[in-house]
Amino acid sequence: MLVDVLTWATVMAIPGPDIxxxxxQTSRYGQRAGFWTALGAMLGVATWSVLALLGIEALLHVVPALSVVLPLAGSVALMLLGAFGLWGSVKAAKGTSKSTEEQEVASVAARTAGASVRLGYVTNISNPKALVFFTSFFTPMMSHxxxxxxxxxxxxxxxxVTLLVFSAMSVLIQVAAKTQLRNIPGLQYLPGIIFLGIGLFYFVETLVK
Incomplete structure (x- = not known):
């Protein structure tokens, strides 16, 4: 059991869309938003876990097309998250015609627990590699x-353990955000670019299989 838990924790800590x-959210809106995003990602892991226990692998054997359709849909979702993230960063950098009050309201809305949980959940559930992970790693592990x-x-x-690891990552990121790293030009565009890159890579990878 200990080996399984440690292996799981290591996998969860690997940088990816969830992180x-x-x-x-942590760097933009603070520790609380980071925690709620971590909770959303954990709920995504829970969803995949339950699907794996219920036999999603058997369903994929019955309907093989799902093994292509689901990863493609997830890839598109990641690219959309990246595009929306970049659009938000560009608008913030250029400045908009909104009043200060309107900007504050928009910022508060973005920091709400619900918005952060949704972001974490959608990010995790749309990860094309999650399907592979839970059918090839999680299901065999649970057979023990x-x-x-x-x-x-x-x-x-x-x-x-998943929530603990994700929360710990948010703490580390919050510490890093308080250093000179946050002053690097163009850093605000990096998350959107990463999402777009990961989504595009998975999309192409799925098509060429």
Whole structure:
């Protein structure tokens, strides 16, 4: 069990779309927004986990087209997140005709718990690699545990570890955001570019398989 938990924690800490989303919210809106984004990403992990336990792999064997359609849809979602992120960064850099009060309202809306949770959830659930991970790694790992109660207990532990890892990443990013790194020109465009790049890469990779 310990080996499974440590392996899981290591995988969750690998930089990817989830970490980018958490980092974006943390650096822009603070630690609380980062935590809510981490919670949303964890809920995405929970969704994939439940689908894996219910037998999504068997469904893919019955309907093979889903193994292509789902990753493509996820790739498009990531690219859209990147495009919206870049658009927001460009508008912020250029300045808009909004009044200071309107900008403050928009900023507060972006920091709400609901918005951050949704961002984390959509980012995780749209990751094309999640389908591969949960069918090739999570499902075999859970086969080590017998009975529904044991599997659910292990799942609860893994989800707790996931939230802990994601939250720890938000803390580290918040610390980094307070350094001179935040003054690097063009840094605000990086999350959007990363999302676009990852989404495009996965999209092409899925098509050429």
């Amino acid at each position: 980018v989303a958490i980092g974006t 545990y017998d009975g529904l109660a044991e599997k659910l207990s292990m799942l609860g532990l893994l989800l707790g």
